Amino acid sequence: MPLTGALFSGVSGINTNGNAMNIIGDNIANVNTVGFKSTRAVFADLLSVQMGGAKIGTGSRLASADRIFSQGGIESTNNVTDMAIQGNGLFVLRNNEGGTFYTRAGQFNLDKRGVLVNPQGLKVQGIQLDAAGQPVSGLTDITLNNRLLIAPVATTKITLAGNFDASVATPYLPYPTDAVGTEATSNEWFSASNFSTIVTVYDSLGDAHDLTFLFRKAANDLWDYRVVTASNDVTGGTPGKLIQVSDPGAALEFNPDGTINLGGATNVTNITFNWNNGSNVPQVISGGVPGDLNIIDFNQFAAPSSVSTLSQNGVKPGTLTSISIDEKGLVTGLFSSGLSQSLYRVSLADFTNPEGLTHVGNSLFTQSSDAGEVIYGDPATGGFGTVLSSSLELSTVDLAAEFVKMVITQRGFQANSRTITVTDGLLEEIANLKR
Secondary structure (H helix, E strand, O other): OOOHHHHHHHHHHHHHHHHHHHHHHHHHHOOOOOOOOOEEEEEEEOOOEEEOOEEEOOOEEEEEEEEOOOOOOEEEOOOOOOEEEEOOOEEEEEOOOOOEEEEOOOOOEEOOOOEEEOOOOOEEEEEEEOOOOOEEEEEEEOEOOOOOEEOOEOOOOEEEEEEEEOOOOOOOOOOOOOOOOOEEOHHHHHHOOOEEEEEEEEOOOOOEEEEEEEEEEEEOOEEEEEEEEEHHHEOOOOOOOEEEOEOOOOEEEEOOOOOEEOOOOOEOOOEEEOEOOOOOOOEEEOOOOOOOEEEEEEEEEOOOOEEEEEEEOOEOOEEEEEEEEOOOOEEEEEEOOOOEEEEEEEOEEEEOOHHHOEEEEOOEEEOOOOOOOEEEEOOOOOOOOEEEEOEEEOOOOOHHHHHHHHHHHHHHHHHHHHHHHHHHHHHHHHHHHHO
């Protein structure tokens, strides 16, 4: 091998260390890039040549630049759509043309259509869920806009509790006839009552209706009650009146100590509505002891009549107001009606060799033959990591290690430059032999 071979060995060393310095510079430049995975330079020697029975190397080359998929640190944020993966897996993104990309950078937000996207507008993929939390789609865009509605829930249960004043007298005027469908003016109903309270209930369409509970002291230990509503809300009702919707015989009997007597004359009857707005009818709240109409927690003490508990299980339709994301990637929507519902589950992807993925910039990767087949799955299952909402995975660049590599690479570059300088001196000495 002629002496000039040392020149080419030095050049190869300069090129190799120069490329290694480019990798180090790229790592340092991305020290604050969310989800960035650092790269390391892998050197390899060039093919040796046979010289006088000995094999002499001809320099070095950059064999590969390996992307290291180690776990990065986690930073907390105030944005619920920011996500980090603790463990294995990558987020799945798609562009408008259907191209699929993978990333560990979870800086996500909602675009103008309510689609969850990354800063480049690529759409985060997940599985859509029904109200029971069961999958109803394959990989699809996660859409979370404020036009998303949750269905109403018709009232089927009412709970009332409180106290009836034992010291009041029985009203002079009686209730109108005790029968479902009895209509009377407000004055006729309220003049026959000692105490009343209103409960708002919802039908199958989510329309609200006011039920008025009227309580009348019939005897020292006995209270009758009626449930009425606006007649114009009920099929066949007369506008301007209140109509009875409780079955006949509704009464509550009390013991001498003021507690409810669940036997005797106590009779919690059904409430039946036949709304005229096209909702499901009849809508029934069953009585009985126990029953869906729970009013057996009243007492009769010598204290002002009052209601201490009032609740019902119906809700109106609701629009999406906010979301939460748990460690299993479950996206739950909170609606204006007060209900919450599972909407999507964020999907993750994994590969046999994620280091073999093709890096395409913006912390994005695409599948390659070196990475192996893609495997999709749910967070926190089958070896996939957990999802941390309001968090971001930081760059895996270790600045201290990169500076040490920089020093070593710089010295390697200098040494190879020195090889060329020394070889040039030797060649100069050979050229001077003719003198």
